[in-house]
Amino acid sequence: MWGRGSSRTLVIGTALAAFVVVCLLPPMYMLVLSVAPAAGRQSAFAALLLDTRQRELLANSALLGAGTAILATIVGVPLGLALARIPLRRKAVLRLALVAPVLLPPYVAGLAWIYLGGSRGLIAAVAGRDLLSDWTYSLPGAVIVLGLALYPLSMLATEVAMRRIDGRLEEAALLVAAPGRTLRRITLPLAAPSILAAALVVFVLAISELGVPGLLRVRVYTTEVFTAFAALYDFGRATLLALPLLLLSIAAAVVAGALGGERLLASRRGAGVPPLPFEAWRRPAGAAVSLVVAVALLIPLAVLGREALGGPSTRDVLAGSRDAIRNSLVLAATGATAITALAVWIGYARARSRPRVGRSMDVLLVVLFALPSTVVGVGLIGLWNRPGPLGAVYGTNVMILLAYLARLVPVAALALAASVRLIPASQEEAAAVSGAGWLRTMMHIVFPQIRHGLAAAWVVAFILAFGELGATILVAPAGEATLPIRIYTIIANTPSSHVAALALLQTAVILVPLAALGLTLSARENS
Amino acid sequence: MPSRTTTAIGRLSLLGAASVVAVSGACRSPEPTRTAERTVTIYVSTDRVFSEPVLREYERRSGVRVSVAYDTEETKSTGLANRLLAEKNRPQADVFWSNEPVRTLVLKSRDVLASYRSPSAVGIPASLVDPDGYWTGFSARIRVIAYNTKLVTQDEAPRSVFDLADPKWKGQVAIADPRFGSTSFHVAALYVLLGDAKADELFRRLKANEVRFVNSNSTVRDLVVRGEVKVGLTDTDDVNVALENGDPVAMVLPDRDGLGVPVMPNMVSLVADAPHADEGRKLIDYLVSPDVERQLAESAAVQIPLHAGVPGPKNLPAIDSFKPMTLDYSGAASRVEDVTARLASMLGL
Numbered sequence: 001m002w003g004r005g006s007s008r009t010l011v012i013g014t015a016l017a018a019f020v021v022v023c024l025l026p027p028m029y030m031l032v033l034s035v036a037p038a039a040g041r042q043s044a045f046a047a048l049l050l051d052t053r054q055r056e057l058l059a060n061s062a063l064l065g066a067g068t069a070i071l072a073t074i075v076g077v078p079l080g081l082a083l084a085r086i087p088l089r090r091k092a093v094l095r096l097a098l099v100a101p102v103l104l105p106p107y108v109a110g111l112a113w114i115y116l117g118g119s120r121g122l123i124a125a126v127a128g129r130d131l132l133s134d135w136t137y138s139l140p141g142a143v144i145v146l147g148l149a150l151y152p153l154s155m156l157a158t159e160v161a162m163r164r165i166d167g168r169l170e171e172a173a174l175l176v177a178a179p180g181r182t183l184r185r186i187t188l189p190l191a192a193p194s195i196l197a198a199a200l201v202v203f204v205l206a207i208s209e210l211g212v213p214g215l216l217r218v219r220v221y222t223t224e225v226f227t228a229f230a231a232l233y234d235f236g237r238a239t240l241l242a243l244p245l246l247l248l249s250i251a252a253a254v255v256a257g258a259l260g261g262e263r264l265l266a267s268r269r270g271a272g273v274p275p276l277p278f279e280a281w282r283r284p285a286g287a288a289v290s291l292v293v294a295v296a297l298l299i300p301l302a303v304l305g306r307e308a309l310g311g312p313s314t315r316d317v318l319a320g321s322r323d324a325i326r327n328s329l330v331l332a333a334t335g336a337t338a339i340t341a342l343a344v345w346i347g348y349a350r351a352r353s354r355p356r357v358g359r360s361m362d363v364l365l366v367v368l369f370a371l372p373s374t375v376v377g378v379g380l381i382g383l384w385n386r387p388g389p390l391g392a393v394y395g396t397n398v399m400i401l402l403a404y405l406a407r408l409v410p411v412a413a414l415a416l417a418a419s420v421r422l423i424p425a426s427q428e429e430a431a432a433v434s435g436a437g438w439l440r441t442m443m444h445i446v447f448p449q450i451r452h453g454l455a456a457a458w459v460v461a462f463i464l465a466f467g468e469l470g471a472t473i474l475v476a477p478a479g480e481a482t483l484p485i486r487i488y489t490i491i492a493n494t495p496s497s498h499v500a501a502l503a504l505l506q507t508a509v510i511l512v513p514l515a516a517l518g519l520t521l522s523a524r525e526n527s
Numbered sequence: 528m529p530s531r532t533t534t535a536i537g538r539l540s541l542l543g544a545a546s547v548v549a550v551s552g553a554c555r556s557p558e559p560t561r562t563a564e565r566t567v568t569i570y571v572s573t574d575r576v577f578s579e580p581v582l583r584e585y586e587r588r589s590g591v592r593v594s595v596a597y598d599t600e601e602t603k604s605t606g607l608a609n610r611l612l613a614e615k616n617r618p619q620a621d622v623f624w625s626n627e628p629v630r631t632l633v634l635k636s637r638d639v640l641a642s643y644r645s646p647s648a649v650g651i652p653a654s655l656v657d658p659d660g661y662w663t664g665f666s667a668r669i670r671v672i673a674y675n676t677k678l679v680t681q682d683e684a685p686r687s688v689f690d691l692a693d694p695k696w697k698g699q700v701a702i703a704d705p706r707f708g709s710t711s712f713h714v715a716a717l718y719v720l721l722g723d724a725k726a727d728e729l730f731r732r733l734k735a736n737e738v739r740f741v742n743s744n745s746t747v748r749d750l751v752v753r754g755e756v757k758v759g760l761t762d763t764d765d766v767n768v769a770l771e772n773g774d775p776v777a778m779v780l781p782d783r784d785g786l787g788v789p790v791m792p793n794m795v796s797l798v799a800d801a802p803h804a805d806e807g808r809k810l811i812d813y814l815v816s817p818d819v820e821r822q823l824a825e826s827a828a829v830q831i832p833l834h835a836g837v838p839g840p841k842n843l844p845a846i847d848s849f850k851p852m853t854l855d856y857s858g859a860a861s862r863v864e865d866v867t868a869r870l871a872s873m874l875g876l
Contacts, residue, residue, distance in 0.1 A: 053872055120753040133755070214704075214742035219876065229609055231706045231867050233633050311772060374609065381613040395619060469599075474610050478568045478594035478619070489597035493574040493745060493764055493827075495772050 008438040015345035026379025034236035057221040068206035069199040071147030080158025082285040092522035101296040102152040107211035108503035112300035142218045148296040157198035161191035196256040249370035304500040311497020328483040335404035336462035347416030368410040373470025399475040404465040419453030565591040567806035570607040572598040573626035577828035621807030631794040632860035635661045643797040647815040650834045664792030665815045666823040666830035671778040674758040692732035701739045701747045701759040715862040767829040787852035
């Protein structure tokens with residue numbers, strides 16, 4: 001197709017160089033630090049020989065990740081299917097309500113479930129006895145809290161994939177098969193790569209989570225890495241202790257790859273109404289959507305609202321957050337735009353690479369995404385806090401953007417690679433044969449077909465960037481930085497009513513721009 | 528005629544350009560825009576709700592702009608001590624204000640701190656000031672046993688950490704994860720004072736008594752307030768938040784008649800090679816002054832002044848009215864690493 005001198009080489013080469021600087025160098029710096037000759041380094045390597053307790057913790061993390069990924073998939077895939085293929089009323093509003101649970105900080109969602117299901121929680125108060133606390137404080141409890149917080153990622157991925165599937169395939173199948181069989185044999189297998197990619201992302205997020213397991217007294221391996229940083233201040237040991245978590249993520253990626261394979265989807269027809277082969281399921285789908293919205297969103301919000309109103313006035317606590325809100329919105333929006341702009345080229349390179357190279361890139365992207373945020377944060381400090389031009393950047397909010405990029409480009413690239421892989425390479429070959437340049441082909445052939453994937457990647461990057469704390473708090477300049485930093489530094493030693501009010505504030509702040517964006521896009525699509 | 532795609536890309540470009548313009552505002556450097564402006568940067572692990580008013584007051588009085596990086600609770604992020612360590616070769620902070628001794632002593636041992644003997648420290652007991660000048664203690668908190676007054680009477684309440692291993696409290700005690708924060712200091716101090724054998728025995732008995740090890744001291748307080756456990760080991764400031772809120776909770780100063788009450792001073796230190804060292808020293812002078820101790824005693828932090836003659840908080844006794852736990856802070860801090868590993872294994876954390 002296009003030769004080495006084409007614009008493809010320049011653009012992809014530049015993107016890969018930026019990817020190396022932004023995403024690869026920080027962990028490489030930490031890895032070098034951890035293996036550099038230093039006092040006690042031998043003992044750090046010895047720490048990699050996990051003892052029985054650590055192996056138990058790792059098994060717990062694996063169960064937490066797998067359980068959360070399975071639950072998020074079980075809840076998210078039918079909802080994604082419903083949004084893509086069933087004519088529901090007020091779909092834009094429903095989509096926003098279904099996405100909203102991922103906006104609630106997981107730690108606070110965990111608190112809400114404790115207020116509800118603890119031994120002195122609302123349910124115990126109403127029932128007159130403790131019914132749920134054994135379940136609330138358990139591994140299944142943590143799976144439920146995280147699964148209900150993260151299913152929107154699975155839902156969005158499924159909806160985007162469903163919109164890419166050529167409805168004529170389903171319509172043809174429906175001539176000879178019932179909707180259920182069509183779903184099992186045609187629709188779901190075609191959407192499987194995207195569904196499995198989302199499950200992998202949920203798995204990695206779940207095994208990286210520290211707050212919810214800590215709150216629900218579930219022992220997980222992440223605490224080992226955290227302890228090496230927060231209790232022992234040993235960067236080298238902490239980095240090495242993260243390796244088993246990374247191996248766990250690679251194992252999950254291998255499983256997802258084996259299940260999903262390298263299927264290609266026939267492209268969707270270019271015009272006409274999206275196919276709605278499952279219209280008959282409108283009523284049960286509506287009931288399911290209502291149930292999920294009630295359980296995952298309305299109940300936690302109601303419990304938090306009750307808690308917020310039940311204590312001393314929250315006016316003073318909420319006041320003074322204006323700068324942090326503005327900073328967070330601008331930084332998250334800019335960060336999401338930069339993440340998507342870089343990730344789309346990395347994702348394209350992965351999608352169009354040879355299978356072996358592609359699988360290696362998948363592993364690299366998963367590992368980078370699974371890195372503990374403190375490893376990224378300390379690595380960024382080591383690289384950028386230097387005299388000269390780099391030092392001029394350090395100490396500004398640009399460092400926060402770099403932290404967002406380092407943490408989130410890998411996951412956005414994975415998602416966008418899945419979108420690009422749905423487009424047959426033959427379409428680009430045809431464009432090349434017709435004399436089109438590579439950039440022109442990208443603009444007119446590739447981008448239009450992955451626009452939903454680009455939008456979803458931007459939204460997910462915006463949400464994750466907005467809530468990022470672990471790396472941000474290490475590199476943010478002193479002074480008011482982002483809303484999560486403000487909230488998490490305030491909630492120490494404040495009444496639970498203030499914690500609840502601040503959590504609701506964070507959710508509202510991120511929901512409003514997303515709602516405006518979602519409703520605008522939806523209105524444009526409908527028109 | 529432009530296609531939908533090129534139009535969309537054009538709009539995206541505009542959005543990107545707008546974002547760059549917007550972020551250039553948000554990315555303003557925290558450094559002063561006028562060279563004449565005096566500034567000082569402080570990293571603070573003392574809870575923001577307590578430390579922010581003190582620092583804003585200093586800013587108002589001195590005219591110096593104070594840039595602050597606050598910390599989260601110990602188990603919600605890995606904390607500013609890691610940031611100070613990572614920035615050691617090119618420090619950004621001038622002063623570090625810690626709410627417990629361990630972090631400060633780790634930073635001292637890693638050469639992150641500089642020596643400074645503040646004149647304001649005159650009057651603070653010598654045991655609470657580093658003889659080498661690397662830290663100065665002020666305004667102390669106390670480790671306390673909190674109990675739910677609806678479930679436990681004053682007479683029934685435990686009087687010692689050893690009482691928490693009594694079978695009558697089985698499944699009814701909460702303690703924060705002993706690997707982090709003030710609890711890590713407390714358990715390391717117990718190992719120093721009791722010796723390994725006796726301390727191991729205490730923690731084995733606590734485990735057998737089904738003590739709940741939870742993620743933070745504020746969680747301990749919340750569990751006690753909600754009645755999910757009857758008693759918990761936590762800090763004075765955590766309990767005071769509940770008292771101010773009118774919750775059914777009271778506290779006991781543990782081991783008044785035995786090992787002594789665990790006292791944890793705030794510690795403030797000058798950062799080595801601080802970019803604004805002179806302003807840092809002035810801020811330290813202010814923080815260890817009797818005036819700040821009075822502010823922290825009167826606030827919800829209910830911290831106990833170390834200067835003689837400064838009135839203490841309303842709900843707590845004066846520092847000279849009970850027997851404090853006497854120990855070498857450096858000795859306790861040096862035990863944190865092996866005690867952390869020991870307890871993680873013994874308690875199955």
